[in-house]
Amino acid sequence: MPETITSEQRQAYDTALDFAEGQVAALVVNHPDYFPIYTVEGKWRHPGELWTDWTGGFLAGMMWRFQQRTGSAAWQERAEHYSKLLEHRQHDRNVHDLGFIFLNTYRPWYQLTGDPQLQEVLIQAGRTLAMRFQEKGQYLRSFVAPESLFIDIMMNVPIIFYAGQEANDPALLAVALAHCDTTARTIVRPDGSTAHEGIFDLETGEFLRQTTHQGLRDDSAWARGLAWSLYGYSQVYGFTQDAQHLEIAERNARYWIDHLPADNVPYWDFDADLTLPPPRGAQKDSSAGAIAASGLLDLARQTESPDKAAEYQRVALAMLDALVSPAYLAASDAGWEGILKHGVYHTDKNLGVDESVMWGEFFFVEALTKAVMAR
Template identity: 50%
Template sequence: MYWNSRQVTEKRTLPFAASTRDTARAALGVAAGKVERLAEQHPDYFPLYTHEGRWKHGKESWTNWCEGFLGGQMWLFHELGLGDQWRARAEHYSVLVEQRQHDRDVHDLGFVLCPTWQKWAELDGGTEQKKVVVQGGRTMALRLNDQGGFLRSFLAPDSNFIDIMMNIGIIALAALETGDDNLMAIARRHCDTTRKYLVRGDGSVSHEGIYDLGTGEFLRQTTQQGWRNDSSWARGLAWSLYGFTSMYALTGDTHLLRTAIANADYWIEHTQADPVPPNDFDEPHPTRPWESSAAACAAGGLIMLAALVEDDTLAQRYHRHAETTVRRLCEPLFLGIDPAWEGVLKHGSYHERKGLGVDESVMWGDYFFVETLARVVRG
C-alpha cells in the first residue's frame, strides 16, 4: 500500500517465471469480473466477508475497517489497463470514504485511505488527494498513548494490535509529505514499541499487547483471534512482515528491516509444506487447514522484502517463496472461479473465535491477492 512512496532504493528486481505471470494475469481477469459484478449488483456497498460465498448479508462486522479495499482493487485494475470503466469507479468508491480521514474510532485508516486516496495521489500526483492522506495520518496519530509509546487499538485504550503495523504507514506518509518531524516520531515510536513487545525472539508475533494506563508499562501479550495468548496467529505475522517492510521502505530504519527479516524467516520455516497456513501456526489440530488472506498479504510482503535486502541469497529465498504462494493461491482450490461464489479468494477467515467469515472470502484477502498479482505481472 505504501510501496510507491518508498524512500529506500530497491537493491534489485527479481523476475517471475513467464508461466507465473500468465497465471497471475488470468487470476486478475477473474478478480476484475468478480468486482465488476459486485459493483453492479450492490452499488456503493462495502462488504467485509462472504457468507456461503455471498457478499450481501447482515452478519456482525466487529469493527469498521475494510472500506478502502474495494476501491483499492479498482485502482489496481485501472493501473493495469484492465478496462476503461475502472478509473471512474475507483474515483467514486474513493470519494465514498473521503470523510474517514477524520475518523477517530478505528486504528485502520491506512487500510481505508492508502489503497484509495494514496493510490490516486500516486497515479495523478494530485495535491487534493494527498491532503486527504495527510489528514488521515494526523487523525491516526491522535491515537498515541504517550506514556506507553503506542497507538491504541479500536478495542481499548490499553491495547496495541499487531494490525496497526499495516496502518502506521499513513502517519509516516503524512510526515514525509508535510515535513512534520513530530508525526514521523510518533510513527517510529509505535514501531519500536511494537517490535519490542509484540515481536518475539523467533520472529513470531503476538496479536495484542496490554499496557498499564497509569504508567505505560507493558503488562502482557494476548490475542483476540489466535489460538491462545502465546501462540502465533498467522495473519498477525503477515501484518507484521508486510508492515515492518513498508516502514523500512519509508524510513530506512534498519531495525525495522531486521524485524521484517525475522518475520519472513519464521513465516517461511512454518509454511514449507503448504504456503497457505492455518489460522494459527501453533494450534495442534486446526479446525480448518487454510487462512488464505494471510498468505496473500505475506506474499506481497516477501516480494517487497526481496527487493530491499542486501543479501542476494535471502532475496532469492523470499522471492521464490512468494512465487510459490502466488501459484498456490491461483489454483482452483483457492481462486473463486465458480460464478456462484462471489468472492475472489476462497478459504479466508475473519474471526474464528467469533465465528465470523470463517472459510469464506474476505475483502482484505481479495485486495492483497490482487495487489500481489499486480506485483507479479509487473515483475
C-alpha cells in the same frame, strides 16, 4: 525482483487477475456503493456483525490496481467513485485502520493525478490516526481499548510516516517511530513470531502482557498477525531506511518461511492443532498467505542479501501458485461472489471463516499485480 516469473506463471496470474476484475465488476453492479467485509457461503451480503468497519479501502484499492495494470478509464472512474465514498473517514477517530483505508485509495489516486486536494486528505488521515497515540506507553491504541496495542496497526502506521514526511512534521514522525519501537519491544518476539495484542498499564505506561483476540492462544503465532508485521515493517523500512525495521521484517519472514506448510498456504494459526477439525483446528487462511506473498515480494527488493531476495521471491511465488489453483481461486465455483476462497476473519466470533474476505481479495490482487508488472 531477483528474477522474472515464468511464462506459465504469467499466464496463470493474468488469468486470475482477469477473473478478479470480473468478480469486482459484478460486485459493484449487484451491491452498488456497498463495502463488504466477508462472504457467507460465498455471498457478500452478510447478515453478521462487522466487529469493526475497516475494509473499505480494499475494495476501492483493487480498482486502483486494475487501473494500474490495464490503464482502463472505466476502472479509474470506479476507483475514484468508491474512494470518494471513503473521504469522510479521514476524520474517523474510532478505528486504527486509516492506513488500510487511505494508502490503498487516495495515495494511488494522488500519484496518478497530482491533485493537491487528494494529498490533503492523506495528510489529514495521518494526523487523525496519530491522535490515538498514548504518551504513557508510547503506542497507538487499538479500537478496542486505550490500553490495547494491535499488531495490525503496523500496517496503518505508514500513513503517519507519509503525512509526517509530506507535511514536514517532526511530531508526526516521532509518534510513528515510537509506535514501531514499542511494538517491536513488546509483541514482536525474538524468534520472529508475533502476538496479536499487547496490554499496557494506563497509569504508568508499563507493558503488562501479550494477549489475543483472533489467535489460538496469547502465546501462539496467529498467521494473519505475523503477515501484518512482516509487511508492515517492510513498509516502514521504505520510509525510514532504518536497518532495525528491515531486520524485524526479515525476522518475521524467517519464521513464516520456516513454519509454512508444504502446500504453501498457512493455517489460521501456526500453532493450530492440525488433528482437530476447522475452525479451531486445520483451517487454512488464504488471506494471510496473500498478505505475506505481497510483503515478501517487496522484501525481496529491500534486502541486502541476494540469497534472501531469491528465497523471499521463491516463497512468495509458491504461495501465489497455490492461491491461483482451483483449490483456492473461486473461478470454477458458480455463484461464488468472492475471488479467493478459504479465508478467515474472526475464528472465535465465527465471522467469515472459510470464506472470501475483502483483505484477502485485495492483497491477492496486489501481489499478482506486483508479480506481472515487475520489470
